[in-house]
Amino acid sequence: MNRFIPFLIIVIFFVSCGSSLEEENSEMRAKVIAVHDEVMPMMGKLKSLEKRAISEASELEAENSSDSLKIQELKALAYDLEQAYEAMFVWMRQYDNENGERNPEEVKVYLEEQMEKVKVVNEKITTALNKADKTLKD
Template identity: 30%
Template structure:
């Protein structure tokens, strides 16, 4: 009887632990992307300052400086908005401890994963563009 009970319950336990592991892994991936780009926020600020000092130039390059500054500022705002929205959707136990997500929250996590990947691209491309304009390589 015990063997039969084990044979019936084992697949259920295995499936539920796999589902939980998948959610934890996806949450960890989302947070890893955030953690990768968060330190770049100070670089955004530095580059905005450098571009501010150059954008009084009324030539074509001055316009490029202004556009690059706007892109950096938009990337900064996108990061702040993403973090606020993410924090409103998930509680600390879901983010940090792998608490199981409801179906609705799993849908949200799928959305947030796409958003944070787009955010990473926005931040990296705005930094790269500004550095190129300023003649920097990092």
């Protein structure tokens, strides 16, 4: 009986730690999705601004404008907007919303990696939109 009590204490400890880690993972998953949700509504704006940048660059080229720097700037902006748009969908395609066969520790590592990836996507989108605000004139 005396050997059983320490074993029982260890089992209770691991079960309670597992629950805590699962709660942390649930909170982390919610944070990852919150970062995604912050910029997802901007996806339409990215495409709209990309088309506008391409259109303005084409207009300048059609006018045989001597402002080749502005044309290159608009093309670079369109590229950045398109890359930011694609980055979101690349991230979404690889993101796994289920834990699958992963244990709680593996889920934690996975979610930490996903948080870093989605932050990069968020930054690309935010940067591209800020660049568009500075480059495109109303």
